[in-house]
Amino acid sequence: xxxxxxxxxxxxxxxxxxxxxxxxxxxxxxxxxxxxxxxxxxxxxxxxxxxxxxxxxxxxxxxxxxxxxxxxxxxxxxxxxxxxxxxxxxxxxxxxxxxxxxxxxxxxxxxxxxxxxxxxxxxxxxxxxxxxxxxxxxxxxxxxxxxxxxxxxxxxxxxxxxxxxxxxxxxxxxxxxxxxxxxxxxxxxxxxxxxxxxxxxxxxxxxxxxxxxxxxxxxxxxxxxxxxxxxxxxxxxxxxxxxxxxxxxxxxxxxxxxxxxxxxxxxxxxxxxxxxxxxxxxxxxxxxxxxxxxxxxxxxxxxxxxxxxxxxxxxxxxxxxxxxxxxxxxxxxxxxxxxxxxxxxxxxxxxxxxxxxxxxxxxxxxxxxxxxxxxxxxxxxxxxxxxxxxxxxxxxxxxxxxxxxxxxxxxxxxxxxxxxxxxxxxxxxxxxxxxxxxxxx
Ligand code: GDP
Ligand code: GDP
Numbered sequence: 001x002x003x004x005x006x007x008x009x010x011x012x013x014x015x016x017x018x019x020x021x022x023x024x025x026x027x028x029x030x031x032x033x034x035x036x037x038x039x040x041x042x043x044x045x046x047x048x049x050x051x052x053x054x055x056x057x058x059x060x061x062x063x064x065x066x067x068x069x070x071x072x073x074x075x076x077x078x079x080x081x082x083x084x085x086x087x088x089x090x091x092x093x094x095x096x097x098x099x100x101x102x103x104x105x106x107x108x109x110x111x112x113x114x115x116x117x118x119x120x121x122x123x124x125x126x127x128x129x130x131x132x133x134x135x136x137x138x139x140x141x142x143x144x145x146x147x148x149x150x151x152x153x154x155x156x157x158x159x160x161x162x163x164x165x166x167x168x169x170x171x172x173x174x175x176x177x178x179x180x181x182x183x184x185x186x187x188x189x190x191x192x193x194x195x196x197x198x199x200x201x202x203x204x205x206x207x208x209x210x211x212x213x214x215x216x217x218x219x220x221x222x223x224x225x226x227x228x229x230x231x232x233x234x235x236x237x238x239x240x241x242x243x244x245x246x247x248x249x250x251x252x253x254x255x256x257x258x259x260x261x262x263x264x265x266x267x268x269x270x271x272x273x274x275x276x277x278x279x280x281x282x283x284x285x286x287x288x289x290x291x292x293x294x295x296x297x298x299x300x301x302x303x304x305x306x307x308x309x310x311x312x313x314x315x316x317x318x319x320x321x322x323x324x325x326x327x328x329x330x331x332x333x334x335x336x337x338x339x340x341x342x343x344x345x346x347x348x349x350x351x352x353x354x355x356x357x358x359x360x361x362x363x364x365x366x367x368x369x370x371x372x373x374x375x376x377x378x379x380x381x382x383x384x385x386x387x388x389x390x391x392x393x394x395x396x397x398x399x400x401x402x403x404x405x406x407x408x409x410x411x412x413x414x415x416x417x418x419x420x421x422x423x424x425x426x427x428x429x430x431x432x433x434x435x436x437x438x439x440x441x
Contacts, residue, residue, distance in 0.1 A: 003054065003257075003258050003261030003262060004051075004052075004053040004054065004085050004086070004163070004164045004165075005053065005054040005055075005056065005083065005084045005085050005086075005254070005257070005258070006046075006053050006054065006055050006056070006084060006085065006086045006087070006088060006160065007056045007058055007079075007080035007083065007084035007086075007087050007088070008020055008055070008056065008057045008058060008087075008088045008090060009058050009076055009077055009080045009087060009088070009089055009090070009104065009108075010089060010090035010091060010092075010101075010104070011073065011098070011100045011101065011104070013092065014090045014091055014092040014095075014120055014121075015090060015092060015120040015121060015147045015148075016057050016058075016090050017042070017057055018120075018147040018148060019057075019088070019090060019118065019120060019147040019153075020042055020044070020055060020057035022147045022150055022153055023046045023055055023153065023157070024044045024045075024046050024055060025046075041056070041057060041058060041253075042056070042057040043055070043056050043057075043253055043254070043257060043286075044286075045286060045289055045290065048157040048158075048160070048161050049157075049158075049161055051161045051164045052290075053160070053161075053164060054257050054258075054261070056080075056083075056084065056254065058076045058079065058080055073100065073103065073104060074107070077104055077107050077108060079251075081107075081108075081111045081112075081113060083251075083254050084113060085113060085114075085163065086113060086114045086115075086116065086160060086163050087108065087111065087113055087114070087115045087116070088115075088116050088118050088156070088160075089104065089105070089108055089115050089116070089117050089118065089139070090118045090120050091117065091118070091119050091120065091134055091137075092119075092120055092121050093119050093120065093121050093122050093127050093130055093131040093134070093144075094121050094127070096130070096133060097133060097134060097136070097137065101137065102137070105117075105137045105138065105139070108139075109138060109139075114141070114163055115139060115141070116139070116141045116142075116143060116156060116159060116160065117134065117137060117139035117141065117142040117143065118143050118145060118156060119131045119134045119142065119143065119144045119145070120145060120146070120147050121146060121147070121148070122144040122145055122146055122152065123146045123148065123149060123151075128144060131144050141159060143155055143156045143159070180222075180229055180230050180231050181228075181229075181230040181231070181264055181265070181349075181350065181353045182220075182230065182231045182233055182262060182263045182264050182265075183230060183231070183232055183233065183263060183264070183265045183266075183267055183346075183349045183353075184232075184233040184234070184235075184256075184259035184260055184262065184263035184265070184266045184267065185197060185232060185233070185234045185235075185259075185267050185269065186235070186256040186259055186260060186266050186267065186268055186269070186283065186287075187256070187268055187269030187270065187271075187280075187283075187299075188252065188269075188271070188277070188279060188280065188283075189252050190271065191269035191270065191271045191299060192269055192271070192299040192300060192336045192337070193234060193235070193269055194234075195336040195337055196269065196297075196299065196334075196336035196342060197221070197232065197234050199336050199337075199339045199342055200223070200232070200342060200346070201221065201223075219233070219234050219235075220232070220233055221234070225343070225346055225350075226347070226350070228350060230350070230353075233259045233262055233263055234259070235252070235255035235256060235258075235259050253283075256283060257286065260286065260287050260290055260292055261290065263292060264292065264293055264353055264356060265292065265293035265294070265295065265349045265352050265353050265356065265431070266287045266292050266293065266294050266295070267295050267297055267345065267349055268280065268283060268284060268287065268294060268295070268296050268297065269297050269299045270296060270297065270298045270299065270319070271299060271300055272298050272299060272300045272301050272303060272304050272315075272333070273300055273303055273304075275315075275318065275319075276296075276318070276319045276322050276323075281322050281323060284296075284323055285323075288326050288433045289433075291397065291398030291433050291435075292433070293349075293352040293353060293355065293356045293431045293432050294329050294352070294431050294432075294433075295329070295330050295332065295345065295348045295349050295352055295431055296319060296329055296330065296331045296332070297332050297334050297345050298315065298319075298331060298332070298333045298334065299334055299335065299336050300335060300336075300337070301333040301334060301335050301340065301341075302335040302337060302338050302340065312333050315333075316331045319331060325417065326433060328424050328429065328430050328431070328432075329430070329431050330348045330351075330352065330430055330431050332344055332345045332348055348431070351430070351431075352430065352431035352432060355428050355429050355430055355431060355432045356397075356398070356399065356431075356432045358399060358427060358428065358429065358432075359393060359395075360393050360427055362391075362392050362393070365391050365392065365393060365401075366390065366391055368426050369391045369419070369422065369423070369426075370388070370391070372419075372422045373388050373419075376418065378405075378410070378411050378415045379415065381407065381410035381412075382410070384407060384410070386405055386406065386407045386410040386411055387405060387406050387407075388403050388404065388405045388411075389404055389405065389406070389441050390403075390404040390441060391403050391404070392404075394437070396435075398432075398433060398434075398435055399429060399432055399433075399434050399435070400434070400435040400436075400437065401419075401423065401434070401435070401436055401437065402437045402438075402439050403419065403436065403437065403438055403439065404439045404440070404441035405438055405439070405440070405441060406440075406441065408438035408439055408440050409438070411438050416436045416438075419436055420434055420436055
C-alpha cells in the first residue's frame with residue numbers, strides 16, 4: 001500500500017468538500033472538528049485503478065476579516081506543500097478567477113510538488129466555454145469537472161495516479177537482507193506516544209541505531225527485544241517543528257496516516273481517561289482498511305481509580321462494541337509512565353506481525369473450511385443452491401482468501417462474516433484484517 005498523499009486546497013465554497021466526497025465515494029473519512037474560523041478537515045483513503053492514496057481536504061474557513069482569510073489561506077497552502085505529494089488546487093468556474101485564486105496560484109506555482117488545477121462546477125457545455133479562462137493561471141495540468149455530477153473526475157484521477165510509484169522497497173533490513181517488522185506507535189496528541197517510546201528505549205540497551213528521517217516524516221528506531229529485531233516508527237517529534245502548535249491535531253493525523261502506511265502493525269494508543277473516542281475509532285478503521293495489523297494499547301491505566309476485577313474487562317467490552325465487526329484485536333492495558341505491561345504490548349505486536357504473515361496450506365484450509373461449510377451451507381438465492389467447492393489463500397501481504405463457488409454473487413455479507421469467523425476460530429489471525437473474496441468456479 002502506498003503512502004502517497006494528495007491534498008485538496010482552494011478558497012471556501014469552490015467545492016473542495018464535494019470533490020473530496022466524490023473521490024472517496026462512500027468511504028468513511030476522519031473528520032477533524034474545528035472550531036472558530038476553520039471548518040472541518042477530512043482525511044480518507046481513495047483508490048483508482050488499483051492504486052491507493054491518502055486524500056486530505058485541508059478544510060475551509062469562515063472569512064471574518066480579510067486578515068484572517070489571508071493568514072488561513074497561506075497556512076493551508078503551506079501545510080499542503082509540506083505534507084502532500086501532490087496538490088489538487090480547486091477553483092470555481094461560476095465565480096471566475098478571483099484575487100484569492102491568483103494569490104494561491106502565485107504560491108502554488110513555486111511548489112516543488114506537482115499541482116493539478118481543478119476547475120470545478122463545470123456542469124454543462126456552456127460553463128465549459130467560460131472555464132477556459134483558468135488556463136491563464138498558468139498550470140500545465142488543468143482539468144474541468146463537476147464534483148456534483150462526477151463528470152470529468154476520471155481524467156483527473158487518471159493523471160493523479162501516474163505520480164504514484166510502485167511500492168518502494170523497504171530500507172530497513174536485517175543482516176541477512178530480510179525486511180524487519182515495522183511497528184508504528186500512533187494515537188492522538190497526549191495519548192502518551194513519546195512517553196511509551198522513551199520507556200521502551202531507556203529500558204533496552206541493545207538499540208542498534210537511531211536514524212532521524214531525512215527524507216521521511218517519521219522516525220525509525222531499530223530495536224531488539226526477546227532476541228527479535230524490529231523497527232519502531234514514531235511521529236512523536238512533530239511538536240519540535242515550528243508552526244506546528246496551532247495545527248497539532250492536523251499534523252498529528254497526517255503523520256499518523258504516514259506512519260501507518262510504513263508499518264506492518266500499528267500500536268494504537270488509547271487514553272484511558274477519555275476512552276476510545278470517535279477519532280480513535282476513525283484511525284482504527286483506516287488502519288484496518290489499509291490492511292495493517294493492530295494492537296490496542298489502553299494507556300494511563302495507572303490513572304484509573306478503584307480498579308476492580310471487572311474494570312479492564314468492561315473497558316475492553318466498551319472498545320469492542322465501538323470497533324465492530326472487526327473485534328478480533330488484542331487490547332492491552334498499560335502505563336507508559338510506570339512502564340507497566342509495555343513489553344507485553346510489544347510481544348503482542350510481534351505476535352500480530354506473525355499472524356499477518358500466516359499462510360495456511362490449501363489442503364488444510366479445504367479440509368477445515370469445507371467441513372464448516374458443509375455443516376452450515378450458504379443459503380439458497382433466487383431458487384438455486386450455492387455451492388462452495390474450493391478455498392485458497394491468495395499470496396498477498398494482507399491475509400486474503402478466495403472461495404470458489406458456482407454462484408459467487410449469491411453469497412452475501414452475513415455468510416462472508418460466517419466464513420471469516422470460522423477462519424478466525426481455526427487459525428490465529430488476531431489483530432489482522434482478513435479479506436474474503438468470492439470467485440466463479
Ligand atoms: P468547500 O468550501 O470548498 O469545501 O465547498 P463545498 O464542497 O462545501 O461546496 C460549496 C458549494 O458548491 C455547495 O453548495 C456545493 O453543493 C456546491 N458545489 C460543489 N461542487 C459543485 C459542482 O460541481 N457543481 C455545482 N453546480 N455546484 C457544486
Ligand atoms: P504524545 O503526545 O502522544 O507523545 O503524549 P506524551 O507522551 O507527550 O504524553 C502526554 C502526557 O501524558 C504527558 O504529560 C505524560 O507524562 C502523560 N502520560 C503518558 N503516559 C502516561 C501514563 O501511562 N500514565 C500517566 N499518568 N500519564 C501518562
